[in-house]
Amino acid sequence: xxxxxxxTYAYFPGCSLHASAGEYDLSTRELFxxxxxxxxxxPDWFCCGxxxxxxxxxxxxxxLCAKNLELAEAVEGDLAVACASCFSRLKFTQHTLGExxxxxxxxxxAIDAPVKLEGNVKHLLxxxxxxxxxxxxxxxxxxxxxxxxxxxxxxxxLTRPTDVPNLDCVEAPTIMEQVIESVGAETVAWTHxxxxxxxxxxxxxxxxxxxxxxxxxxxAKAAGADCIMVGCPLCHGNLDIRQKEIEGVFGxxxxxxxxxxxxxxxxxxxxxxxxxxxxxxxxxxLPLLKSKGFL
Amino acid sequence: xxxxxxxxxxVISQETMDVDFVRKVxxxxxxxxxxxxxxxxxxxxxxxxxxxxxxxNRVVRLLQLxxxxxxxxxxxxxxxxxxxxCSTRCPNKVxxxxxxxxxxxxxWDAEGASxxxxxxLANKLFLQNIRSYGRQYEMRLAAVFNVKSxxxxxxxxxxxxxxxxxxxxxxxxxxxxMAEIEKIFGRIEEMRKNGEAL
Numbered sequence: 001x002x003x004x005x006x007x008t009y010a011y012f013p014g015c016s017l018h019a020s021a022g023e024y025d026l027s028t029r030e031l032f033x034x035x036x037x038x039x040x041x042x043p044d045w046f047c048c049g050x051x052x053x054x055x056x057x058x059x060x061x062x063x064l065c066a067k068n069l070e071l072a073e074a075v076e077g078d079l080a081v082a083c084a085s086c087f088s089r090l091k092f093t094q095h096t097l098g099e100x101x102x103x104x105x106x107x108x109x110a111i112d113a114p115v116k117l118e119g120n121v122k123h124l125l126x127x128x129x130x131x132x133x134x135x136x137x138x139x140x141x142x143x144x145x146x147x148x149x150x151x152x153x154x155x156x157x158l159t160r161p162t163d164v165p166n167l168d169c170v171e172a173p174t175i176m177e178q179v180i181e182s183v184g185a186e187t188v189a190w191t192h193x194x195x196x197x198x199x200x201x202x203x204x205x206x207x208x209x210x211x212x213x214x215x216x217x218x219x220a221k222a223a224g225a226d227c228i229m230v231g232c233p234l235c236h237g238n239l240d241i242r243q244k245e246i247e248g249v250f251g252x253x254x255x256x257x258x259x260x261x262x263x264x265x266x267x268x269x270x271x272x273x274x275x276x277x278x279x280x281x282x283x284x285x286l287p288l289l290k291s292k293g294f295l
Numbered sequence: 296x297x298x299x300x301x302x303x304x305x306v307i308s309q310e311t312m313d314v315d316f317v318r319k320v321x322x323x324x325x326x327x328x329x330x331x332x333x334x335x336x337x338x339x340x341x342x343x344x345x346x347x348x349x350x351x352n353r354v355v356r357l358l359q360l361x362x363x364x365x366x367x368x369x370x371x372x373x374x375x376x377x378x379x380x381c382s383t384r385c386p387n388k389v390x391x392x393x394x395x396x397x398x399x400x401x402x403w404d405a406e407g408a409s410x411x412x413x414x415x416l417a418n419k420l421f422l423q424n425i426r427s428y429g430r431q432y433e434m435r436l437a438a439v440f441n442v443k444s445x446x447x448x449x450x451x452x453x454x455x456x457x458x459x460x461x462x463x464x465x466x467x468x469x470x471x472x473m474a475e476i477e478k479i480f481g482r483i484e485e486m487r488k489n490g491e492a493l
Binding site for chain 1: 324325342343346357374375377378379380383384390392393395396397399400403406412413414417418421422424425429430431432433434436437440449450453455456457460462463464469472474475476478479480482483486491492493
């Protein structure tokens with residue numbers, strides 16, 4: 001992408017961003033506006049099916065995503081995806097239908113249209129780190145996040161499996177660290193960047209979720225992080241919404257605010273904190289941000 | 296299936312090896328179970344292995360031996376988190392996460408062979424929501440799940456907090472193009488009826 005050409009994208013927020021992750025949606029729109037990146041929501045997009053659909057009905061999952069890719073064609077630009085799960089499913093669909101002619105035929109019959117696999121599907125991280133570029137991102141910083149120690153949490157679906165999302169290395173990615181370091185923050189080296197939080201069981205088996213999520217919070221705290229940064233509303237739900245409950249069950253005291261990447265980057269580029277949805281976070285981030293002098 | 300199959304002594308013979316079932320798994324998952332040489336990396340990295348009676352590598356071994364009834368009778372496939380660690384680390388490109396998808400699909404077709412009901416209920420409600428509304432509405436999903444699973448008080452303490460933070464929406468609108476989603480569901484059902492898709 002040439003630097004003088006205006007960046008513009010079709011936007012796929014996904015179901016969570018219209019409900020429990022409203023602050024991710026808000027901060028994404030505000031950040032992109034501030035960076036002068038165009039963002040137009042795909043009209044009447046459908047649920048991508050997420051994990052439950054491919055868990056029991058892959059054909060349905062592929063068809064829903066193929067339909068969404070078709071809807072996205074109507075909007076100019078590559079498809080910008082905020083949710084790691086939507087991102088994963090859309091990339092899986094492109095990958096699977098590109099490799100398997102039988103499945104492609106079945107999906108075309110299901111959606112009654114040829115499938116479109118040419119469009120680029122990009123997670124917000126890619127847009128910031130590569131399309132806009134780290135240098136331009138760094139040049140937009142008004143308020144460097146100096147002294148903030150961030151644990152970057154990738155979870156499962158941003159990077160895995162090999163050859164599908166192709167966002168970064170599957171076992172040792174650095175894209176989140178690069179983005180947040182370019183706006184002045186420090187990152188911590190820690191053990192659970194890529195471990196699973198158990199989002200698939202949020203509804204059905206919360207007992208499993210709190211065990212997996214506790215291990216992640218514990219590792220971030222042990223590494224000396226002030227906060228955790230995520231790019232997935234499902235990880236966020238577990239780490240933030242369930243943190244208090246987990247502290248009670250395991251007798252721990254984490255008090256780790258869990259930010260969306262767009263909230264932290266937004267803060268650094270000088271967005272008014274009222275436009276970042278900080279008040280929607282369950283673990284209150286204000287004491288931390290005030291103590292670091294960012295507010 | 297008669298009796299608790301997983302407690303029975305395993306007998307491997309022409310009769311117990313159901314190769315047709317394994318072929319369906321391979322077709323759906325687009326991967327070959329015969330490539331697995333039981334190194335165990337999948338189970339070593341699996342965050343859910345401790346919750347499973349058959350860890351991932353054993354699921355593949357049972358498939359190699361055509362013993363699928365043992366897999367479906369247990370809860371292992373429903374305790375897979377779809378984190379894709381196994382598929383990522385397999386040295387032989389066995390797509391275990393996709394095999395798990397195929398097994399769950401075939402378990403549904405076999406109608407409730409597994410005892411794990413909560414995960415299946417959550418999946419069913421999620422898919423019904425897509426068909427009825429086009430998108431997920433978390434509050435509806437959680438409320439209906441609690442009623443249908445008989446756990447009226449589950450996560451009740453989270454409710455008011457999420458509500459106050461604007462994370463739960465009381466009202467929602469339907470997509471304008473709902474007819475299209477219904478057509479997709481309908482066409483897939485039709486294809487399956489005609490034997491054009493598994």
